[in-house]
Amino acid sequence: MKKLLAAACMAALFAMPQVSRAEDITRFAPLKPDELSPAQKAWADMIAVPPRNAKFGAPPYRAYIRNPELAPRLSALSDYLRWNTTLPARLSEFAILITARQWTAQYEWFAHYPLALKAGLDPKILGDVAAGRRPENMREDEAALYDLAAALYRDKKVSDTVYKAAVDRFGERGVMDIIGIIGYYDLVSMTLITMQAGAPNDSVPPLPALSK
Numbered sequence: 001m002k003k004l005l006a007a008a009c010m011a012a013l014f015a016m017p018q019v020s021r022a023e024d025i026t027r028f029a030p031l032k033p034d035e036l037s038p039a040q041k042a043w044a045d046m047i048a049v050p051p052r053n054a055k056f057g058a059p060p061y062r063a064y065i066r067n068p069e070l071a072p073r074l075s076a077l078s079d080y081l082r083w084n085t086t087l088p089a090r091l092s093e094f095a096i097l098i099t100a101r102q103w104t105a106q107y108e109w110f111a112h113y114p115l116a117l118k119a120g121l122d123p124k125i126l127g128d129v130a131a132g133r134r135p136e137n138m139r140e141d142e143a144a145l146y147d148l149a150a151a152l153y154r155d156k157k158v159s160d161t162v163y164k165a166a167v168d169r170f171g172e173r174g175v176m177d178i179i180g181i182i183g184y185y186d187l188v189s190m191t192l193i194t195m196q197a198g199a200p201n202d203s204v205p206p207l208p209a210l211s212k
Contacts, residue, residue, distance in 0.1 A: 025059065025195055025196055025197055025198075026196075027063075027194065027195045027196055028059075028062050028063040028066060028195055029062075030062055031062070031065065036065075037068065039068035039069070040068045040071075042068070043064075043065065043068050043071045043072050043075070044065065046072065046075070047061070047075055059107055059191065059192050059195050059197040060188055060191040060192055060195065060197075063191050063194070063195055064191075074184075074187070077180075078184065080180075081177070081180055081181050081184050085174075085177035085180070085181070086170065086171070086173055086174045086177050087170070087174060087177055087178070087181075088119070089115070089118075089119035090116070090119040090120045090121050090142075091141060091142065091145055091178075092119075092181060093112050093115050093116035093119050093121060094116060094121055094125075094142060094145060094146070095145060095149060095178055095181040095182055095185070096108065096112045096116075096181060096185050097109060097112055097113065097116055097126060097129060098129060098145075098146065098149045098150075098153075098182070099149075099181075099182050099185040099186060099188075099189060100112065100185070100189060100207070101129050101130060101132070101207060102153050102186075102189070103186070103189035103190070103193060104207050104209070104210070105188070105189035105192050105193060105207075106192075106197075106198050106199045106206055106207055107192045107197040107198060107199055107200075108185065108188060108189055108192055109130075109199070109204065109206070109207050110199035110200065110201075110203075110204045110206075113126065113204045114204065121142075122137070124136075124137070125137075125138060125142065130205070130207055130208065131208065132210045134146065134150070140169065141169050141170070143165075144165045144166045144168075144169040144170065145166070145169075145170075145178055147162050147165065147166075148162055148163075148165075148166045148175070148178060149178070149182055152179075152182065163175075166178070
């Protein structure tokens with residue numbers, strides 16, 4: 001059974017995702033199993049188990065595999081930032097979606113929007129983020145996270161007031177968790193943009209273009 005599951009996951013990993021309302025992704029074209037180097041196959045085998053199996057067949061993995069020395073380091077970082085930080089899923093997904101909005105990374109927004117709702121984030125907050133506005137009626141922890149991310153992206157500096165609010169709420173380790181999530185998903189966003197990865201379907205409202 002495990003062999004069958006691994007084989008199915010491997011097949012999905014290299015399959016071309018169906019993309020509507022956009023050109024099919026042609027950059028970093030899917031590799032066939034017999035095209036993999038030993039190092040690439042070792043990494044593909046490593047990620048062909050839960051909890052990562054939900055992502056098989058989708059970007060950015062088929063880009064990562066081009067660099068089998070970097071790929072396992074990225075997937076290890078992803079594992080920590082997705083499931084092992086001090087933050088609840090509601091805040092982790094919030095940070096990811098703030099990052100997706102920063103880059104207008106449609107695939108990332110599509111993938112994490114339903115996860116944020118499932119984790120308990122108010123859809124009105126996500127609507128404000130999508131529109132490029134500071135959300136209203138955020139919880140205290142959401143406001144502290146948002147203001148830290150906004151300071152980093154917009155101001156390129158963090159004021160004492162913003163820093164104190166974040167440390168009081170999350171502690172120094174939690175602040176580093178937030179910075180880690182934002183930084184890693186910057187990399188994911190850049191990978192997806194380079195791949196020209198759009199949302200696979202229209203089940204999630206796409207990010208609108210923001211005026212400069």
